[in-house]
Amino acid sequence: MPNSRNPSNEDRNRMVKNTAGRLVPIHVNGVEQEPYAGIGKLVPLGLKAKPPVRSCAHFPKDGNKVVKTLAAALKKSGIKDGMTISTHHHLRNGDTLTNHLFDTINRLGIRGIRWYPSASFPCHEYLIKYLKDGTIHHIEGSMNGPLGRFASMGKMRGTGVLRSHGTRYQAVQDGEVHIDIAVIAAPTADAFGNANGLAGPSACGPLGFALADSEYADHVVVATDNLVTFPCVPWHIQGNNVDSVVVVDSLGDPSRIISGTTEITKSPDRLLIAAYVARFIEEAGIMRDGFSIQAGAGGINLAFLLSLKERMKKAGVRARFMRGGSTKYLVEMLEEGLTDFILDGQAFDQEGIRSLASNPRHVSTSPFTSYNYHGKGNFASMLDAVVLGATEVDVNFNANVVTHSDGLLLHGLGGWQDCLFAKCSILAVPSFRDRVPIIVDEVTTLCGPSELIDVIVTERGIAINPRRTDLLKRVAKSSLPIRSLKDIQREVFSICGGAPAKPRVDRDNVIAVVKWVDGTLLDSVYQIEK
Amino acid sequence: MKATKRQSASAGRKDKSIRSDCYVELTISGRGGISINLSSKVDALYGDSIRMLVKDVLSTMGVENAVVSIEDRGAVPFVIAARVEAAVRRALPDNKHAYLLRANSKRKASAKNCLRRTRLYLPGNDPRFFLNAGLHTPDCIILDLEDSVAPAEKDTARILVRNALRTVNFGNAERMVRINSGELGMEDLREVIPHGVETILIPKCESATYVSEVAELVTSLRDEMHIQQEVHLLPIIESARGVANALSIASSELVCGLAIGLEDYCADIGVQRTREGKESAFARGTVVNAASAAGVQPLDSVFSDVADLSALRISATESRSLGFKGMGCIHPRQIQVVHDVFTPDEKEVLKAQSVVLAFEHAKKSGSGVVALGSKMIDMPVVLQAMQTVSLAETLGLVQCDWRVNARKIVADSGLKEEENAE
Numbered sequence: 019m020p021n022s023r024n025p026s027n028e029d030r031n032r033m034v035k036n037t038a039g040r041l042v043p044i045h046v047n048g049v050e051q052e053p054y055a056g057i058g059k060l061v062p063l064g065l066k067a068k069p070p071v072r073s074c075a076h077f078p079k080d081g082n083k084v085v086k087t088l089a090a091a092l093k094k095s096g097i098k099d100g101m102t103i104s105t106h107h108h109l110r111n112g113d114t115l116t117n118h119l120f121d122t123i124n125r126l127g128i129r130g131i132r133w134y135p136s137a138s139f140p141c142h143e144y145l146i147k148y149l150k151d152g153t154i155h156h157i158e159g160s161m162n163g164p165l166g167r168f169a170s171m172g173k174m175r176g177t178g179v180l181r182s183h184g185t186r187y188q189a190v191q192d193g194e195v196h197i198d199i200a201v202i203a204a205p206t207a208d209a210f211g212n213a214n215g216l217a218g219p220s221a222c223g224p225l226g227f228a229l230a231d232s233e234y235a236d237h238v239v240v241a242t243d244n245l246v247t248f249p250c251v252p253w254h255i256q257g258n259n260v261d262s263v264v265v266v267d268s269l270g271d272p273s274r275i276i277s278g279t280t281e282i283t284k285s286p287d288r289l290l291i292a293a294y295v296a297r298f299i300e301e302a303g304i305m306r307d308g309f310s311i312q313a314g315a316g317g318i319n320l321a322f323l324l325s326l327k328e329r330m331k332k333a334g335v336r337a338r339f340m341r342g343g344s345t346k347y348l349v350e351m352l353e354e355g356l357t358d359f360i361l362d363g364q365a366f367d368q369e370g371i372r373s374l375a376s377n378p379r380h381v382s383t384s385p386f387t388s389y390n391y392h393g394k395g396n397f398a399s400m401l402d403a404v405v406l407g408a409t410e411v412d413v414n415f416n417a418n419v420v421t422h423s424d425g426l427l428l429h430g431l432g433g434w435q436d437c438l439f440a441k442c443s444i445l446a447v448p449s450f451r452d453r454v455p456i457i458v459d460e461v462t463t464l465c466g467p468s469e470l471i472d473v474i475v476t477e478r479g480i481a482i483n484p485r486r487t488d489l490l491k492r493v494a495k496s497s498l499p500i501r502s503l504k505d506i507q508r509e510v511f512s513i514c515g516g517a518p519a520k521p522r523v524d525r526d527n528v529i530a531v532v533k534w535v536d537g538t539l540l541d542s543v544y545q546i547e548k
Numbered sequence: 549m550k551a552t553k554r555q556s557a558s559a560g561r562k563d564k565s566i567r568s569d570c571y572v573e574l575t576i577s578g579r580g581g582i583s584i585n586l587s588s589k590v591d592a593l594y595g596d597s598i599r600m601l602v603k604d605v606l607s608t609m610g611v612e613n614a615v616v617s618i619e620d621r622g623a624v625p626f627v628i629a630a631r632v633e634a635a636v637r638r639a640l641p642d643n644k645h646a647y648l649l650r651a652n653s654k655r656k657a658s659a660k661n662c663l664r665r666t667r668l669y670l671p672g673n674d675p676r677f678f679l680n681a682g683l684h685t686p687d688c689i690i691l692d693l694e695d696s697v698a699p700a701e702k703d704t705a706r707i708l709v710r711n712a713l714r715t716v717n718f719g720n721a722e723r724m725v726r727i728n729s730g731e732l733g734m735e736d737l738r739e740v741i742p743h744g745v746e747t748i749l750i751p752k753c754e755s756a757t758y759v760s761e762v763a764e765l766v767t768s769l770r771d772e773m774h775i776q777q778e779v780h781l782l783p784i785i786e787s788a789r790g791v792a793n794a795l796s797i798a799s800s801e802l803v804c805g806l807a808i809g810l811e812d813y814c815a816d817i818g819v820q821r822t823r824e825g826k827e828s829a830f831a832r833g834t835v836v837n838a839a840s841a842a843g844v845q846p847l848d849s850v851f852s853d854v855a856d857l858s859a860l861r862i863s864a865t866e867s868r869s870l871g872f873k874g875m876g877c878i879h880p881r882q883i884q885v886v887h888d889v890f891t892p893d894e895k896e897v898l899k900a901q902s903v904v905l906a907f908e909h910a911k912k913s914g915s916g917v918v919a920l921g922s923k924m925i926d927m928p929v930v931l932q933a934m935q936t937v938s939l940a941e942t943l944g945l946v947q948c949d950w951r952v953n954a955r956k957i958v959a960d961s962g963l964k965e966e967e968n969a970e
Contacts, residue, residue, distance in 0.1 A: 286880035287680045424592035452567055452622025453590050477683050509717075512652075513679060515601075515625040518593035 031526070033542070038416075040464050042539035046531050047132075047156065047176045049194075054538040057469055062392055062536070067193035069234050081210040081248060083263045088122050088241060091262040092199065095237035097123070100130040100155070101198035104235065106228040107137035107160075108203070108215055108364060112274030115203045115241055115266065117144045124153045132176070134197060135159040136186055136227040137430050141274070149174055158195065159186070160430020161530070166420075169529050170427045172545035178427075178530030180420055180543070183227065183363075184389025184396065184436035185533050190230040192392055194537055200231035200238045202255060203269045207242035211260025212253035215365075216375040218244025220269040222276075223344070223365025223374055225254040226384030232259040243269045254382060276367050282324065283317030287448055287477045292321035294498065295405055295446050295475050300329050301496040302489055304403050304442055312341035312404040312437060313348075315366040318446045322405055323347050330356050341388070341401065344370035344380070352380060361397060363388055363433065389436035391535035398433070401440035408445045410461045413503045415468035415483045417445060418461040420532065420543065423454055425462055425521030427530060427543050435535050438470035442489065449476040449510045455518060457507040462521055464541040465532055478506050522547040557638035559704045560631035561673070562619050568676040570623040574635040576614045582606055588620035601625055605632040609645040625649065626711040627675045634704040646707075651714045651744065657777045658722040658746045660804045663687045663942060664845055665874040665890040666883045667724065667807075671696035673705035678712050682719030684880035685887075690724045693736050694751050702732055706739045713743040722746050724782065727762075734765055741769040745779060747804060752812065753783035754790045759800035766802065780804035782847070786812035791831045794838035805845035807876070808835045811852075823859070825866075836871035850876035857885050864889035897940045898961040903933035905954050 033041040036053035044051060052060065077083065085091045097103075103123070105116045116135070123131060129152050133145075136159060143164035148154045156176025161169055169178050181189060189195040204213030205220040215222040220243055232238050232255050240255065241264045250257075283289060295318075299305050305326070313319040313326075324347060330336070336355065342348060342362035346369035352360050353373075360380045365371045373380045388397040398404070409429065410418040419434050421427050437443065447456050456476070472489060474481045479501035482490050493500060511517055523544035530543040555576045562571035570588075584599050591598075602616055616635075620628070626649055633647045668686035670677050672693045681689050691712060697705040713723060726749035727736035737748065750762055759781060766779050781802045785791055786809035798806045810828050814821040821827065832848070839846035848867040851860045864886050867875055875886050892900070902920060907930045910918045918925040940946045950957070 286677075286684060289881060290680075290683060424590075453624055454593060454622070477680055513624055515594060515597055518590075519596065521592055 033528075036539060038464055038467055038540060040541040041525075042531060042542050043177075043528055046179060046528075046539075051531075052538045054534045054540045057467065058536075060536040060538055062192065066191050067196065067234055070236060081208075081257070083211055083257075083260060084209050084245070085262045085264055088119065088201075088239070088264050088266065089126060091239045091241075091264045092122065092126065094262055095199045095239060097126065097128055097199060099128055100132070101128075102132040102134050102196060104134040104197045104200045104231045105136070106202060106225065106231065107135060107139065108222040108225055108227060109220060109270040109275045110222070111139040111141045112220070112270035112272060112276075113139065113141055113203065114268060114270045115201070116142060118266070119201055119241075120145055120148050120153060124148055124151070129153055130155040133157050133159070134186075134195060136183065137432065138162050138165050140164055160432065161427060162430055163428060166427035166429070170425070170543075170546045172524070172527055172529055174529065177528060178543070179533060180431050180530055181533045182389065182431040182435040182535060183385040183433040184391055184398070185431075185535050185537065186227075187230045187385040187390040188392045188535065188537055189533075190234045191390065192537060197231055197235035198237065200228070200235035202228045202231060202238065202240050202260075204240045204242040204255060205269065206244045206246055206250055207240050207255075207263060208246055208248040208250035208257065209263055210248050210250075211238070211240045211255070211257030211263050212248070212250040213240050213242065213255040213257075213260075214250060214252055215254065216252075216371060218242070219272055220244070220275055221272075221371050223371045224362055224382040224384075226363055226382060226386075226388075228255060229384040229386055232256065237261045239264060241266050241269065243267060252382075281317070282320045285317065288318050289321050290477045291446050291448065291475055292318050293325050294477075294480060295322045295444060296325035296329055297496075297498060298444070298473065298475060298480060298493065299326060299403055299442075300333070301498060302442070302492045305329060305333065305335055307335055308338045309335070309402045310337060310339045310341070310400065312398075312401050312440065314406070315343045315345055316407055318407070319405055320345060320347055322446065323351070327351055327356060341383075341397070341404075342366075342370065344373065346370070349373040349380070352377065361388070385433075385436075389433055389535075391436070392537075396436070396439075398436045399439040399441075401437070403442040403444060404437040404440035405444045405446050406434055406437055408447050408456070408466075410456055410458050411445060411447065411471070411474055411503070412458050412461045413507060415471045415474070415481075415503070416461050416464055417466040417468075417471055418463045419465045421463040423458060423462055423518055423521060425523045425544065425546050431465060431532070435466055438466050442472050442486075443470060444473040444475060445471060446475045449478045449506055450514055453514050455507065455510045455514050457503055457510060459517070463532060463543055467540075474503065476506060478509060481506060555639040557635045559634035559638060566621050568622050568624065568627065568679070569674070570618055570620040570628055570631055572628075572631045572635045573617040574614055574632070574639055576611060576636075576639050578613060580613050580615075582611075582613070583615050585615070585617040586620065587618070588622075590620070590622055597625075598628060601628055602632055605629050605647045606636065608647045609633065609636045609643060611636055611640075623675070624679065626715045627708065630708040630711045631704070634707050637703065637707075646710075648743075649711060649715050652717065658780070660778070660780055661845065662722060663874075663939070664722065664805060664847060666877050666886045667847070667874065668721070668877045668880065668883065669696070669726075669850070672709045672725075673697045673701050675708060675712065678716050681880070682717060682721050684883050685719065686721050686877060686880070686883050687874065688722040688724050688747070689718050690726050690749060690876075692726045694726045694728050702728065702736075706736055710739050710743050713740060713745055724749055726751055726784075733762070737762070737765050737769060741766060741779060742773045742775060744777070746777070747780040747782050749807070750781060750783045751809070752786045752790070753797055754787055755793055756796040756800045759783055759797055759803060763801045782807055784809045785831070785835055787816040788813070791834050794834050795841055798838045798842035798844055803842070803844055805847050805873070806835050806839040806842075807847040808832060808849050810849040823863075825863075832870055832872075840871065845873045846871055848872040848875045850878050851882065852878065854879040854882065857881065860885050861889060891943060891945070892936050892940060894945075895961075896936060897945055898957055900933035900936035900940070901946070901950060901957045902961040903930055904937050905951070905958060907933075 158179040205218040207213035337357040339359040479499040527545035560571040667688040727733040836846040
């Protein structure tokens with residue numbers, strides 16, 4: 019496992035080629051790294067991380083851990099320069115607490131923080147000033163939009179580390195990332211620190227992304243805008259792990275916590291892709307009684323879910339469980355008896371939250387149950403099929419989900435890598451977006467190795483990984499447009515005016531690294547050349 | 549061509565919401581060569597190729613000195629070429645050069661009576677929906693130069709549509725263009741006829757004389773340019789006068805069908821268009837009758853509530869029962885529904901096959917009487933059955949060698965049992 023030490027400058031810039039043929043640094047932010055060695059090749063050794071032992075003697079007997087301000091809570095937690103501070107992203111693009119948190123840290127004169135969010139959103143563009151002035155040293159977590167652009171220009175002091183939801187849990191559990199202070203936004207909490215996301219003005223659904231933080235951080239601060247009298251049930255975050263509770267005016271903007279992504283796409287091409295995915299799942303024999311599936315909330319995903327629902331109803335098929343992010347469409351399927359359970363990592367709309375709070379068959383999950391690769395199994399690999407997106411795929415079925423073909427880092431990994439372990443992983447992507455071909459000769463950034471990517475569905479046809487002879491056989495007689503990736507690529511190049519130019523990046527300047535689910539380094543993201 | 553003074557023009561569309569298009573500003577000058585300012589979201593990937601294309605268009609059009617600014621929002625090459633060409637033509641109205649991209653059409657020309665269950669309308673000045681239109685498998689696509697194009701953009705749309713006809717793969721769809729009325733329409737024809745259009749839609753058509761004028765120009769353009777491919781005409785009846793002249797219009801030269809446009813028709817007779825459509829019953833009936841009398845296809849109007857697919861199904865079912873052979877579509881999602889309705893179902897096909905078999909049997913045995921069980925079959929029924937079977941063959945619903953299963957077909961059709969039961 020990685021060791022912290024002070025590498026020489028020569029060491030610092032050294033790169034090594036990993037098993038996937040990608041160059042990755044030996045050290046990242048001064049920490050030694052393991053290069054990716056293949057799927058399931060790394061054997062983890064040693065023990066899990068150990069949070070410090072605490073005593074009731076040092077906490078109020080009446081259970082009241084409320085402190086007056088966030089600054090007071092941070093001071094009580096012993097905040098210092100260079101610490102690691104974590105947040106979760108259940109408030110999505112409506113999160114204002116995190117911005118308020120770094121205002122506070124800045125006011126306290128603290129510098130060089132390693133921010134460890136479970137994801138960032140465009141609303142966190144606000145934090146660029148703190149990256150510039152050194153309050154934040156670097157981000158280890160998904161960087162969406164403006165923050166990714168900032169990093170791509172080489173402006174972040176440290177190197178970004180991109181981890182999937184499962185890998186974020188793994189890194190904390192394995193002791194690779196030690197969280198000094200976890201600040202957990204809690205839409206509902208009691209004075210003891212029990213918390214959930216089911217009610218209050220900032221209700222967001224599950225709080226699973228904050229689980230590792232609450233279990234392993236040295237200090238845990240729960241911030242809420244809806245303090246209720248003890249007990250706050252269900253306690254998705256257990257007060258026994260919490261040091262202090264802070265009441266704030268507001269955690270965020272409710273209209274943006276419940277995201278706008280739950281609209282079904284009107285794009286005819288995306289509807290066509292969604293219909294192809296549903297047809298594939300039926301005709302490949304995946305849609306049968308007792309099956310399980312995961313689909314997110316993106317435009318194609320929701321349309322796919324509706325299309326699948328029609329097919330399930332027609333065929334009289336019922337699923338055993340479906341994985342969220344939940345939306346009203348998924349909830350309807352639960353309530354209409356088309357699935358026995360929803361196992362839910364995050365709720366995208368009010369209906370998702372309502373169902374989670376009231377239906378015992380709608381169950382909250384966490385990256386530990388669903389995604390953590392260093393556990394005794396996880397839910398993701400048990401799924402019959404998962405439908406995901408991608409920014410690029412290459413002709414050999416490798417895929418990218420974080421950078422665009424011009425090299426810009428614009429998206430996070432989410433649970434994407436973790437989900438690839440499902441029995442059939444399907445990437446539903448348009449074959450080109452505004453002249454940018456999606457099927458490339460080689461992905462700009464490798465996020466998912468081809469061994470785990472089974473099917474790529476575009477509006478121009480469906481490509482099945484040649485490794486999956488079983489799937490190829492099962493749809494051999496169907497009228498689905500099964501084509502090779504090369505064939506689709508040729509057609510798209512002829513529309514777009516040939517193969518695109520290679521991105522102009524500075525190979526000497528790694529601005530972020532992509533972790534694989536076992537904590538090894540899968541690829542590097544480079545600075546864009548001006 | 550040498551320009552002596554500065555001439556400026558622009559073409560294309562600019563707005564943050566625009567996608568797959570670009571906006572070109574051009575200033576032609578007397579010296580200084582070509583200078584290109586490109587702002588494009590795909591600059592890193594296709595910037596060099598865009599600059600090369602722009603230079604190529606300008607040099608083909610004889611422009612040697614110009615400053616070109618392009619705001620590109622992901623336009624593919626045929627769109628960029630069309631916008632630059634349009635800007636040059638606006639700056640230099642006497643410039644008659646055209647920049648023709650290599651033609652990329654592999655499909656055969658359509659037959660006069662080919663399947664036209666769905667005609668997907670594509671606004672002619674918005675290239676965004678051109679590229680994937682064929683994937684939604686309409687029987688026909690219509691590149692529209694008329695109502696969906698603003699009067700000030702007729703010239704640019706025409707060039708864009710011409711380029712699309714040459715380069716875009718519309719799959720198996722018949723390529724139609726709806727031209728404008730009057731002199732504009734004649735200009736449209738000059739631009740599109742040489743480039744692979746299969747059928748011309750004539751909007752607001754009111755007389756056979758006008759159809760003949762269009763037919764004459766089409767024929768002379770074909771002769772002039774040595775175009776082998778046939779071009780069909782599809783007049784759209786959209787007025788009381790058009791309905792009154794339906795038969796002579798339908799009987800005109802080159803006409804392959806008669807379409808009806810109900811929005812304009814209702815306005816013309818001064819009524820609101822309703823979902824039940826009683827107000828247009830006469831017009832629809834007349835169009836079906838006139839087209840049938842002339843031996844061409846009657847084709848119905850569009851259904852405008854894109855979101856309501858079940859209402860569309862009801863409307864399409866009624867349309868088919870009135871005798872129409874197809875409908876216009878304004879969104880790809882309507883296509884599947886209309887196809888479903890205008891495609892004979894399994895039972896209809898089996899019945900038709902049985903009738904055809906009985907007819908063939910009678911012919912072979914020299915009998916003048918076609919019978920199924922104890923029931924006599926009239927000749928019109930036979931003819932209709934033949935049409936249904938040939939449609940089923942075209943659509944791949946039955947194999948061409950379906951006669952090998954004759955016995956099973958007759959049994960499955962249930963016709964004999966019915967007769968016995970009687």
